[in-house]
Amino acid sequence: MSALVAAEYRKLRSVRSFWGYLLALIALAGIGAAGTIGSATDQDRAGDAFLPDLASVAGVSTLIAVVLGIVLVTGEFRHGTISPTFLVTPVRERVLAAKLAFGVAGGIALAVLALLIVAAVAIPWLLALGDSIALDADTMRNAAEVVLQAALWAALGVAIGAAVQGQVAALLGTLIWVLVAESLISALLSVIDLDGVSKFLPNAALSAVVGDGADDRLMFGPALLVSLAWIGLIGATGLVRTLRTDVT
Amino acid sequence: MIEVEGLRKRFGAVRAVDDLSFRAAPGKVTGFLGPNGAGKSTTLRAVVGLVHPDEGHARVLGKPYRDLDAPSKHVGAILEASEIHPGRSGRNHLRVLAAAARIPPSRVEEVLRLVELEGAANRRAGGYSLGMRQRLGLATALLGDPEVLIADEPANGLDPQGIRWLRDFLRGLAAEGRTVLVSSHVLAEVAQTADEVVIINRGRLVLQGPMHEVLARATGGTRVRSPEAERLRGLLEAAGLPAQAVGDGALVVEGAPERVGETAAANGIVLHELGVERATLEEVFLELTQSEEQPS
Numbered sequence: 001m002s003a004l005v006a007a008e009y010r011k012l013r014s015v016r017s018f019w020g021y022l023l024a025l026i027a028l029a030g031i032g033a034a035g036t037i038g039s040a041t042d043q044d045r046a047g048d049a050f051l052p053d054l055a056s057v058a059g060v061s062t063l064i065a066v067v068l069g070i071v072l073v074t075g076e077f078r079h080g081t082i083s084p085t086f087l088v089t090p091v092r093e094r095v096l097a098a099k100l101a102f103g104v105a106g107g108i109a110l111a112v113l114a115l116l117i118v119a120a121v122a123i124p125w126l127l128a129l130g131d132s133i134a135l136d137a138d139t140m141r142n143a144a145e146v147v148l149q150a151a152l153w154a155a156l157g158v159a160i161g162a163a164v165q166g167q168v169a170a171l172l173g174t175l176i177w178v179l180v181a182e183s184l185i186s187a188l189l190s191v192i193d194l195d196g197v198s199k200f201l202p203n204a205a206l207s208a209v210v211g212d213g214a215d216d217r218l219m220f221g222p223a224l225l226v227s228l229a230w231i232g233l234i235g236a237t238g239l240v241r242t243l244r245t246d247v248t
Numbered sequence: 249m250i251e252v253e254g255l256r257k258r259f260g261a262v263r264a265v266d267d268l269s270f271r272a273a274p275g276k277v278t279g280f281l282g283p284n285g286a287g288k289s290t291t292l293r294a295v296v297g298l299v300h301p302d303e304g305h306a307r308v309l310g311k312p313y314r315d316l317d318a319p320s321k322h323v324g325a326i327l328e329a330s331e332i333h334p335g336r337s338g339r340n341h342l343r344v345l346a347a348a349a350r351i352p353p354s355r356v357e358e359v360l361r362l363v364e365l366e367g368a369a370n371r372r373a374g375g376y377s378l379g380m381r382q383r384l385g386l387a388t389a390l391l392g393d394p395e396v397l398i399a400d401e402p403a404n405g406l407d408p409q410g411i412r413w414l415r416d417f418l419r420g421l422a423a424e425g426r427t428v429l430v431s432s433h434v435l436a437e438v439a440q441t442a443d444e445v446v447i448i449n450r451g452r453l454v455l456q457g458p459m460h461e462v463l464a465r466a467t468g469g470t471r472v473r474s475p476e477a478e479r480l481r482g483l484l485e486a487a488g489l490p491a492q493a494v495g496d497g498a499l500v501v502e503g504a505p506e507r508v509g510e511t512a513a514a515n516g517i518v519l520h521e522l523g524v525e526r527a528t529l530e531e532v533f534l535e536l537t538q539s540e541e542q543p544s
Contacts, residue, residue, distance in 0.1 A: 003347060003348055003349075003350050004348055006347050006348075007344050007345070007347040007348035010340065010343055010344045010347050011333075011336075011344050014336045014337065014340035014341075014343070014344065015333060015335040015336050016335055017335070075333070079331070079332070079333045079334065080328065080330055080331035080332070081331055081332065081333050081341075083298060083327055083328070083331045084331055084345055084388055085345075085348070086297070086298055087296055087298070087319065087320060087323075087325055088319070088320045088345055088348045088349045089348060090296075090297045090313055090314040090316070090319055091314060244300070246259075246293075246298070246299040246300055247293065247298040247299065248259075248289070248290070248293060248298075248299060
């Protein structure tokens, strides 16, 4: 198994998109942190919620994490490298398990890196403004939840990739779901008086892993469970599809 | 040893492989022949577990491919030259697979040297020629130093030296006692390489047998050329040897060259050429695969 995870790392490291992920992460996390600090008034910065909010800016890593997860699987179908991959490891479950493990590790690494980038922008800036930086429990909790969230999104990405196989369809479908489809479904649900169901939808559940539970959001524990259930459901679909696929 | 038994596979309405059985023995090069679309690639992919048969099964070294322990150390397969990430170098392509198969990186250098791809190994594979991709495919198949080699149209895109090199290479592997199964849609391409041939058409077996038996079918009549071709033709037909003018003063005669020569000598006809007509291998191939299409 460790050999397969190592192979996944080599696959990622040996193509230029590796640097694309890093550059996108640096840009998103850097701009997010700068925007949050730059647009904050003195009063905002003095508030209790400011540092925890700043930590959640690293949540932009979830976007890269889900793309990474999707491409780990669909990239192999796109370029046909799935054939040599399955020739070396004909027990396809093991290939998917390795991709899942590597994707989760990659998601965690991306989130940690995003936190470091946010810190690198925020600490000198806030010190220059004369603020004191105290890492309170809420900030630390948000930081940890961001890391967990990125791991979940990466796992969801691997599951989506295995279920869809087509790279463009998987990326576009996920983007449309997150940006448009889920909100539309929520709106429809509220029309038929089922508002309570919306928070169980995938994007809502994975979002609720970070931050406090509000009326329209799940609490941390249920959010994590519902997220894992979605990953399990889509992942099981992906597993069945992967095992049945004829690689021609 | 590769064994295919009663293999059937449909893709939608198309019967890609239809009750196909054959085997490829160790120590021999087995040519797997058929026109484009005959089901060769589907069969080879079923042998290595990439395609799931509807019925029947394929075994390599006595087991389904999926059940082999460390399969790339027993079986190497060259399936399609395009199965390489264009942004990854040839060396990294091999290193990725070596890592997954727990094959040491030193073996990557060995196979690169073997297929003479060292010079281009650090370049992105997207810029490789078809021939270079084929050689990278061969390097991939050989990573695990396998006992069984399966190659789907490996000569595609190779230049004449490359084809000759490949032929010698495959023969060398068989001489070491390995099983080599190599597909082609051109009979002539494997005529000098293969010991055995399996010919399929429309997913069905047409013929399996030693190469020399198939070559023997390629012998048809006598070719003769004469400045008096028309007169000779009349004399031959009178002697019970039907002949056909094929242009440039040449005739193809249904009969042995001895009798044609004797007929010409008895009538004082000058001959410029006399020999056995070997219908091209492709004609035999077409004949074999067409008779399948039009059952009488």
